[in-house]
Amino acid sequence: MKLMTAVVKFVQSMPRLFTWVGILSLTPPHPLFNLHLTLPLNSYIIYSIPLFSQCLLGTLLMTQERRKAIWAIYVWCRRTDELVDGPNASHITPMALDRWESRLEDLFQGRPYDMLDAALSDTVGKFPVDIQPFKDMIEGMRLDLKKSRYKNFDELYLYCYYVAGTVGLMSVPVMGIAPESQATTESVYNAALSLGIANQLTNILRDVGEDARRGRVYLPQDELAQAGLSDEDIFAGKVTDKWRNFMKNQIKRARMFFDEAEKGVTQLSSASRWPVWASLLLYRQILDEIEANDYDSFTKRAYVSKANKITALPLAYARSLIGPSKISSKVL
Numbered sequence: 653m654k655l656m657t658a659v660v661k662f663v664q665s666m667p668r669l670f671t672w673v674g675i676l677s678l679t680p681p682h683p684l685f686n687l688h689l690t691l692p693l694n695s696y697i698i699y700s701i702p703l704f705s706q707c708l709l710g711t712l713l714m715t716q717e718r719r720k721a722i723w724a725i726y727v728w729c730r731r732t733d734e735l736v737d738g739p740n741a742s743h744i745t746p747m748a749l750d751r752w753e754s755r756l757e758d759l760f761q762g763r764p765y766d767m768l769d770a771a772l773s774d775t776v777g778k779f780p781v782d783i784q785p786f787k788d789m790i791e792g793m794r795l796d797l798k799k800s801r802y803k804n805f806d807e808l809y810l811y812c813y814y815v816a817g818t819v820g821l822m823s824v825p826v827m828g829i830a831p832e833s834q835a836t837t838e839s840v841y842n843a844a845l846s847l848g849i850a851n852q853l854t855n856i857l858r859d860v861g862e863d864a865r866r867g868r869v870y871l872p873q874d875e876l877a878q879a880g881l882s883d884e885d886i887f888a889g890k891v892t893d894k895w896r897n898f899m900k901n902q903i904k905r906a907r908m909f910f911d912e913a914e915k916g917v918t919q920l921s922s923a924s925r926w927p928v929w930a931s932l933l934l935y936r937q938i939l940d941e942i943e944a945n946d947y948d949s950f951t952k953r954a955y956v957s958k959a960n961k962i963t964a965l966p967l968a969y970a971r972s973l974i975g976p977s978k979i980s981s982k983v984l
């Protein structure tokens with residue numbers, strides 16, 4: 653009977669699934685597509701951002717209210733990221749970030765500056781979203797302006813929290829915890845944080861060459877030294893046995909964060925589980941692709957093929973059918 657209900661639910665969601673698959677294989681939609689607002693086109697926000705767009709596309713599988721809220725949050729994150737990574741990045745000063753922060757405070761108090769802020773203002777009025785992770789993300793941008801090396805994993809972890817772990821914390825109040833969940837709220841937030849960290853570590857391991865060309869090394873310096881490697885080796889960009897061993901350990905650690913995140917997905921409300929599983933399974937596969945590229949993140953950009961993306965959807969759906977149980981909550 654349960655299986656029957658699941659099959660019916662899956663078939664009922666087919667139109668949305670096809671939209672999702674269709675969009676995955678075409679171009680990303682406009683970010684405001686789901687905000688239902690007629691606004692000037694800020695299309696730069698979405699067009700260069702596979703991971704974010706992957707997460708956003710995933711939200712097509714959610715309820716409309718939640719979908720709009722997640723879009724509003726991710727659009728704000730993207731705009732924040734664009735301040736230090738976008739075309740105007742060279743003009744961005746800590747003062748500009750201070751102004752962005754006071755604008756954030758205003759929108760949280762119901763005084764949005766523009767229409768995109770208004771979408772987030774609307775979201776924070778509807779869902780119990782806290783301002784702290786948003787402020788922390790701005791802090792991460794401040795850090796990125798002045799720092800290009802990380803002494804050890806603690807320092808790198810803090811950076812990953814600021815720029816990505818925060819996104820997990822912002823998302824949980826919107827995605828919702830299943831009413832039948834017996835897990836502690838803290839454990840679910842921890843899992844969400846782990847997913848952000850895992851995504852960012854994966855991003856870093858995929859983009860070593862690209863970052864090095866911008867003079868940045870987002871790898872723990874002490875671990876590089878222990879592996880017999882230095883910045884010069886990163887800039888030289890040669891895949892050696894030392895590099896392979898170093899990467900094997902980094903990939904192992906990123907996978908541990910994905911494992912932590914997986915424990916929390918089952919505790920999310922049923923409508924949110926599918927998109928989260930889909931983006932988790934897809935992003936995790938980038939690590940497999942780095943291995944398949946013989947750890948060459950200097951000249952190759954690991955990516956997940958369209959075929960794998962499409963196969964991940966039903967897999968993610970199957971996993972999303974498993975919700976909280978007494979056993980899993982005891983594990984947490």
Ligand SMILES: CC(C)=CCC/C(C)=C/CC/C(C)=C/CC/C(C)=C/COP(=O)(O)OP(=O)(O)O
Nearest residue numbers: 701702703704816819820823844848851852916
């Ligand atoms: C697991 C539980 C309980 C909840 C889920 C909580 C969520 C949604 C976590 C996801 C957090 C997330 C999407 C972080 C994004 C961090 C990141 C690495 C952003 C960078 O994205 P892009 O720069 O677009 O990456 P690309 O380079 O791939 O385009």
